Amino acid sequence: MTPDQTPDSGGIAPLRHGLAALRRRARGLLLALGVARVAVFLCAALAAYFVADYLLRLPLGVRWIGLLAVLGGLAVTVWRRLLTPLSAPLDDARLAARVEAARPELRDRLSSSLAFARASEDPDNEDSRSLMRAVIEETAALAPSIPFVSVA
Numbered sequence: 001m002t003p004d005q006t007p008d009s010g011g012i013a014p015l016r017h018g019l020a021a022l023r024r025r026a027r028g029l030l031l032a033l034g035v036a037r038v039a040v041f042l043c044a045a046l047a048a049y050f051v052a053d054y055l056l057r058l059p060l061g062v063r064w065i066g067l068l069a070v071l072g073g074l075a076v077t078v079w080r081r082l083l084t085p086l087s088a089p090l091d092d093a094r095l096a097a098r099v100e101a102a103r104p105e106l107r108d109r110l111s112s113s114l115a116f117a118r119a120s121e122d123p124d125n126e127d128s129r130s131l132m133r134a135v136i137e138e139t140a141a142l143a144p145s146i147p148f149v150s151v152a
Contacts, residue, residue: 011115011133011140015110019095023152026090034082041077045070095151102151106112106142113139 007066013037046054052058058066116132 001126011136012113015113016092017145018146019092019099022099022148022152023090023096025149026095027086029152030085031082031145037081038074038077041081042070042074060152062121063108099151105147106113106139109135109139109142110146134149 049070053063069143092114096114100106100108100110116136120129120132
């Protein structure tokens with residue numbers, strides 16, 4: 001790497017690609033889990049509503065109130081179990097921490113490489129660029145052996 005290249009121009013790219021794949025997989029799993037939770041709630045609420053209506057022979061006004069309660073519960077469930085998790089940020093630092101927790105042999109190299117890549121872009125940074133470059137390149141060399149998507 002020449003002195004005018006930033007670490008992001010080559011060395012950090014495999015790490016960012018792995019984290020992007022992990023982010024896509026995590027979003028997909030969050031979506032699947034959220035949809036499943038909404039479906040379970042809807043099935044359970046409708047089953048309870050139908051059983052109560054069948055056994056108690058509810059009048060029309062109470063049926064409407066029950067239906068509104070089920071729809072309100074559905075809205076809350078969609079908000080809390082589907083929309084909120086999907087709107088939570090999955091930034092590189094959080095994902096790197098998850099990967100490092102699952103793979104302790106990385107010893108914070110992934111997080112450090114991401115931080116070094118950001119720091120090396122700052123022209124006022126006085127830290128050792130050669131040390132930062134060495135850590136980034138060492139971690140990038142490990143990237144093919146890191147199972148990013150299996151962490152999700």
